[in-house]
Amino acid sequence: MYLRSNITRLLQYRSCLAKFQELGFKTIYSYNLGKHIGVSAEQIRKDFSKFNIRGHKKAGYNIEELITTINEIFKKSSPQNVLLIGYGNLGQSLMKYKGFSRSMFHIIAAIDIDPSKHKRKTLVPVFPPEKAPEIIKKHKITIGIIAVPDIAAQEVCNLLVKAGIKGILNFSSLVLKAPEDVQINNINLGNELEAIFYHIQLKQKNI
Amino acid sequence: MYLRSNITRLLQYRSCLAKFQELGFKTIYSYNLGKHIGVSAEQIRKDFSKFNIRGHKKAGYNIEELITTINEIFKKSSPQNVLLIGYGNLGQSLMKYKGFSRSMFHIIAAIDIDPSKHKRKTLVPVFPPEKAPEIIKKHKITIGIIAVPDIAAQEVCNLLVKAGIKGILNFSSLVLKAPEDVQINNINLGNELEAIFYHIQLKQKNI
DNA sequence: CATTTTATGTTACTTATTTCACAAAATAAC
DNA sequence: GTTATTTTGTGAAATAAGTAACATAAAATG
Structure with missing residues (x-):
């Protein structure tokens, strides 16, 4: 099982390359x-080796090849639909964030409990929580972004897990409880x- | 030297406590x-032990004591002023983010290159980049948040470092180059x- | 007041990660 | 075409982190 640091570095390599x-x-x-990148040369060679990326003795690594291979590792058969939960300040800025689409992730809809925020006809529609399961199933969404206040975070998590979500990016300060097979990354x-x-x-x- | 994971857990303990x-x-x-929290009991006792936090045999840990001690570890002699660079979507939502003030961090001013965003009389004023060194010195700011496009991130980093900033929270996808004594944490x-x-x-x- | 129970704190062990060291291969130099 | 140089790739050594084991002390029980 590869650890987080390992694959995080690989992603850094890619953007640097x-x-x-x-x-x-x-x-x-x-x-x-x-x-x-601020990493030792050995570390990089070890990382590459672990993912079966090979270079050329004395000639280094072909950058195009390298990027292609790393892309292969993070390959998505199709653009991945993501559901955003919480359309407050943070949620709205995540919606506008361009870095996601660059990596083939698309926030396809948002969920908010506040009726005044519901909009069905915008480019990215905003729905009430009870619509979440339907949307997740319809668009085969596997990843959710939780950007709601702490008080609601675990409840939202439960809802998502029940609807079949397999990965959560959690911006609340809570440590969410979910089944083993659900991958949760936290940003606090x-x-x-x-x-x-x-x-x-x-x-x-230390000085 | 304590590793990141170690102190990250300590912060998680605190919010859970x-x-x-x-x-x-x-x-x-x-x-x-x-x-x-999803951590073993031994891990917690080890973490506490490392930071010299003691409990009571058979009686566990006094929560109030525990929180006080952890607060002591992350003690700030005064609320810390933070400078936000980049007043786009992300920057604006970071400005409104309530979690910072809860931990005694205050975004005291923002910097943006776009003149239409400059406002001196708002609660949190927005200044042009050339004002940054002056603001940093005047308010004894040690931490900067970089929320600008990749293309400008390294330049902003240099500016901050030159002005005496010692810690950077970097939201760009670049790996920033800075002297050893500047602590940079990345969120990509x-x-x-x-x-x-x-x-x-x-x-x-694996299934 | 002796005995049992229970949770801490630390030492020993295991696993994971990083650094070191060097053989092997490819290129460059002569 | 032989020798020198350079860079990869990978085992071995070192370091770090996490888990298990257990002695110890405090509280509870009888």
């Missing part, structure tokens, strides 16, 4: 890629700042 | 806390979905 490609580079050495913005601040202070003390 | 406290609980056992929303999708597929194959 795309930049090198834009600059006209055709090949790259593990050392150079590592230097740009407050904790991110706390962690940064903690590390700053640690670094200052 | 706060919930138990609201429900009227006075003490908690490592086992119960672990069950609610697109990659989060990719990782979730990858893990879903992995889980399905």
Whole structure:
């Protein structure tokens, strides 16, 4: 079982490689890629090796090949539909976020409990919670983004799981309970700042 | 040197403990806390031990004590001022995000290159980039949030570092280059979905 | 007040990840 | 075409993280 860090790095490699490609580079050495990402060359070779990505002795890695292979690893047979739950500030900005479509993810609909937010005829319609199961089934949605207040997060999670969702990106500060086969990744913005601040202070003390 | 996972868990413990406290609980056992967070009891005791948090044999941990001690670890002598760079969709929703102030972080000003967004008299004013160094110095800001397009992210990073910023929460998909003593945490929303999708597929194959 | 129970705290063990070291292969130099 | 150089790929060593085991102390029981 591959750990998160492993595949997170692979995704970083990909976006860095795309930049090198834009600059006209055709090949790259593990050392150079590592230097740009802040990872050791050995780490990169090990990562590649684990995913069966091969380079060329003395000639490094062909960037185009590399990107194609990494794309293959994260391949989606079709663009993936995503359901957004919570159409508040965060939800609305996630809806407008361009980075998702770049990676073949499309927020196809949003859910909110507030009737004043419901809109059926917009590009991305907003529905009440009770419509969620129907939408999930109709559009074969496997991933949900939870951007609701903490108080509602677990309830929303239960609803999604019951409707067949297999992956959740959770922006609430709750640790959600769900069956083993549901993949939950958490983003806790407050904790991110706390962690940064903690590390700053640690670094200052170590000097 | 404590690793990220270690301190991330500690922050999770804190928010979970706060919930138990609201429900009227006075003490908690490592086992119960672990069950609610999805972490082993041993892990929790190890984490506590590492940070010199002590419980009471047979009686578990006093929740109030525990929260106080964890707060002590993440203690800020004063509320921390944060500078937001990029006042687009994401930036605006981060500005409105309530989770930051809960943890004593305050976005005190925003920076954007677009003159039409500049506002000096709002609760949180929006300034042009050239004002950043002055604001950072005046308000003793140590943390910046980068919510600008990739193309501008490294430039913004350089500007912040030059002005004395020591921590950056980076929402661009770039891996930013900065001196060792600057703590950078990355949130790449697109990659989060990719990782979730990858893990879903992995889980399905393993069955 | 002795005995049993229970939960902590730490040590020992296991597993995972990273770094080191170097053989092998491909290119470049002579 | 032989030698030198460079970069990959991978085992071995080192480090880090997580799990299990258990001694210990506090509380509960009788």
